[in-house]
Amino acid sequence: MKYGRRTIALGVMSVGLVGIAGPQAMAGSHSWRINEVFSNADGTIQFIELKECCGAANEIFLTGKWVRSQATGNEFLFPGNLPPGSTANKHLLLATPGFAALPGAPTPDYIIPAGFFAINGDTIEYWFYTPATLTFGPGELPTDCITSLHDGGAGPNFTGPNSPTNFAGETASVDACPCPWDLDGSGDVGILDLLALLAAWGPCQVCVPSCDLDGDCNVGILDLLILLANWGLCP
Numbered sequence: 001m002k003y004g005r006r007t008i009a010l011g012v013m014s015v016g017l018v019g020i021a022g023p024q025a026m027a028g029s030h031s032w033r034i035n036e037v038f039s040n041a042d043g044t045i046q047f048i049e050l051k052e053c054c055g056a057a058n059e060i061f062l063t064g065k066w067v068r069s070q071a072t073g074n075e076f077l078f079p080g081n082l083p084p085g086s087t088a089n090k091h092l093l094l095a096t097p098g099f100a101a102l103p104g105a106p107t108p109d110y111i112i113p114a115g116f117f118a119i120n121g122d123t124i125e126y127w128f129y130t131p132a133t134l135t136f137g138p139g140e141l142p143t144d145c146i147t148s149l150h151d152g153g154a155g156p157n158f159t160g161p162n163s164p165t166n167f168a169g170e171t172a173s174v175d176a177c178p179c180p181w182d183l184d185g186s187g188d189v190g191i192l193d194l195l196a197l198l199a200a201w202g203p204c205q206v207c208v209p210s211c212d213l214d215g216d217c218n219v220g221i222l223d224l225l226i227l228l229a230n231w232g233l234c235p
Ligand SMILES: [Ca+2]
Pocket: 035, 036, 049, 162, 163, 164, 165
């Protein structure tokens, strides 16, 4: 008995949410929507935010239900239910380890692997509830490290500043490229980054990700000056 309770408590701690057992009258799980999705250019930093759409307090029965990417086939299974009476207009935040490590990011309720969903078009599903689905085509998902794609409800989806919000209500706008001058991803800005920038000198063919640090579609003296001004360890 003692160990059983302890096991349950550890399971609860691992997701930061309180699980309960058994169904309740007047409760369900059908009014969650895929509300917002975000990715950086290589998919290492992604989040999926769900929102309870309609002010229902007992949309708590998530155990075994999934969030799935049609394009990648990746599927996340919810490990437990939510506390009774807790869900009206709340959010749930699924995010990658890269997102969780960003300074100032709200703590994800659940961790999903990097590259969970596709960047160039995908349909993100929640269980079999088709109103929950969010679909985007090629080029519709921003990857500028600041902007996300928001569910437009009955209207079209729209882009705007990212606003990941977790079940506890913590929210922030993150910068998923806190060190864009580190061109080789080594954690500092140094000679290898300088060489990469010089090798890319001239008009850009592909602007993201790139050595074009000021976004004018040309790698030149202004980009060199930006890189030199940020020389050293990444923040
Ligand atoms: Ca949001």
